[in-house]
Amino acid sequence: MASQARAQCVGPEVNSASINLIKEFEGWYPDIYVDPAGYPTVGYGHLCSDSSCSDVSYSIPLSEADGENLLRDDITNFQNCITWQTASSVVLNANQYGALVSWAFNVGCGASESSSLIARLNAGEDPNTVAEEELPRWNQGGGQVLPGLVRRRAAEVELHQIPTDVAALPACS
Template identity: 65%
Template sequence: MKFTTLAALVSSLAPASAYLVTGDPLNCRSGPGTGYAIKKTYPKDTDISITCQTAGPSINGNAIWDKTSDGCYVSDYYVKTGVSGYVMDKCGSGTTCDAPSANQATVNLIAEFEGFVDHVYIDDVGNPTVGYGHLCNDAKCSGVKYSIPLSEADGKKLLADDMKIFEDCITTVLTPSKVTLNANQYGALVSWAFNMGCPAVETSTLVARLKAGTDPVNTVLAEELPRWVHAGGVVFPGLVRRRKAEVALAKEATKVGALPVDC
């Protein structure tokens, strides 16, 4: 997301001071999105200092995430900044690369394994959920911008929105590096990140090998992705099938590039 002149003016005038937390409580995460690990929690009515802001998954229509002076990220929806837009500079402005969107083949792959439910339901851990595993912020999923019950087409659009955090994750961990990915290789990694979470991606041998750049990309993916098939120490057939599908997608030839991106 690019700054407008007005947004830049607002940020230059805004004080780098404390803003009130309205969430009760508010989780501060290692990255801009709910897929990142919780680093700390702020009680309601706490004043927090924001150092910069960035785009991320929308929370009740607000797609801005605030980086706090503690070095973690909170949803701007739960911070009383007084405006609906940016009040600070974009995090890494001038140096941060925008993540490319994954292709439709990636959306379809993830959709196949996530499964589709057109109405709001409660998942196994008590979260209101709709579509292809979209976690809602309230019991009616009022933050979803598509009509419920969802059509499968709108479900995939919502899924594509949810994928942005994992597109950003893959782009961030591999920028800068020696690796070059086409759209299908990138999509395979986005699917893997969507499934396993960004904290696991960040510390993985797979990413370390890609960044080293000593082995062909498809060799690394074919050797490393099949290792990610366990849950609670047990091999899950569904994860085995998903990893095979990701490897197959990565091996599918395409001339469309993904990474690196121009900043």
């Protein structure tokens, strides 16, 4: 029964501050390129299913509007994984939630699900403390600290700690 309720639950949309953070750190590429990990990519960090990005339903090179639409299509998965991975007792505002969606967009839902960050939130720890301590740990690529990831994690922590009365989670009971 819980898995059925989970499947019907949809993560809320992230706010514009979260979209802008993701866009800033992913960068804009209207044409297909190979990312540092060797994957064909287009737009704002869309990982393609093949070298021609045949999974993309927009014309390549992308217009900026189509690139943002593709990002919003892609981000739905990460909104859902943060929503589904956090316990219904976890209360996050829109900035906290958006920062975590940005992080999941970058590291993947599998990594976020098995993370101590999600475990600590689910254990009832203070979300701002957890973000401040856990997000900066996700700063490596290929076993090396990457300055871009250090900056991204700092920006995610900063967004996470901006107060707002706009609630995001829990989204479902």
